[in-house]
Amino acid sequence: MLGGEVFRRSLGHLAAARLAIEVDRLVVQALKAAAPGPCLLLLRVGQDADLEPAQAVERAAACFLAFAAFNLSDDLSDGDCDYLEQAPAQAVVLLLHTLFVEAVAALGLPRHVERAVLCDLLAAEEAQVLETTTSSWDANRLRVVTDGIAGRQWSAYLRIMWAGTPLEPRAPDVARDFSRVALLAGDIDSDDPRWTTLPPAQRRLVVEEALAGVERHGAVDGQLARFLTEECRPILERTLLDRA
Secondary structure, three states: OOHHHHHHHHHHHHHHHOOOHHHHHHHHHHHHHHOOOOHHHHHHHHHHOOOOHHHHHHHHHHHHHHHHHHHHHHHHHHOOOOOOOHHHHHHHHHHHHHHHHHHHHHHOOOHHHHHHHHHHHHHHHHHHHHHHOOOOOOHHHHHHHHHHHHHHHHHHHHHHHHOOOOOHHHHHHHHHHHHHHHHHHHHHHHOOHHHHOOOHHHHHHHHHHHHHHHHHHHOOOHHHHHHHHHHHHHHHHHHHHHOO
16 A cells, blocks of 8 residues: 555545635645655554555545644744745644544544544644744653654554554554654754754753664564664664764
C-alpha cells in the first residue's frame, strides 16, 4: 500500500462535503501542503495490527485530516504558511477539523475510543498553544510540550489505527515514546528553537532519554521501531558524539 491512497481518500471526504468550489480549492491546498506527512507510516502501523488494506486506508485518511489541521495551524503560528492567505487559512483549520470528526464518526469506532481520541487531540491543541508562548526551553518544558504536541497527537492516531485490535491498549505509551524520539530528532536536524535554546547540560539528558525510547521500541514495535532505528537513531547518536 502507498501513502497516496490515504491522500486520495482524504480528498474523497472533502468531495463528499460538497463545499463551494473556491472553499474546496483552499482545503485541497492545505491537504497538499501536509502531504505526504504520516500517511505511509500510518498504513504500516495498520499492517502491524493486521488490518485489512481498505480498513487501514479509511482509518489513516481520518488521521491525515487531523494531521493536516495541525500542520496548517502550526504553519500559521510559525509564519510559514505561504500557500494560503492568513484569513481564510484560519477558517480552513476549522474545516479540516470538522472533516476529521466526520471521518472518524464514519469508522464506527466504539464510543470510548472516540472520546479518548478527542481528549488526546484537545491535549495536543493545548500544547500547541503552550509552544507559541515559550521563548526559551528547558528539559521539563520540552517534555511537557513534546508529550502534548506529538505524543497526544500520535496517541489519537494510534487509537484510531489500533482500535479493536490487541495493540489498542498500548497506543498511549507507544505514542509517547515514539513522539519524544521523532520530534527531538527532527528538532536537532532542523535547528529548531526547542533544541537550540536548551541549556547545553540538558541537551545530553534529553538525547539519552530519547535513545532509551529507541531501545524500548526496538524489541517490540514493528514499523514504528524501524522508523526510529533507521531515521532517528543516527541523528541522536551523532549528536552525542558531537558533544562528547
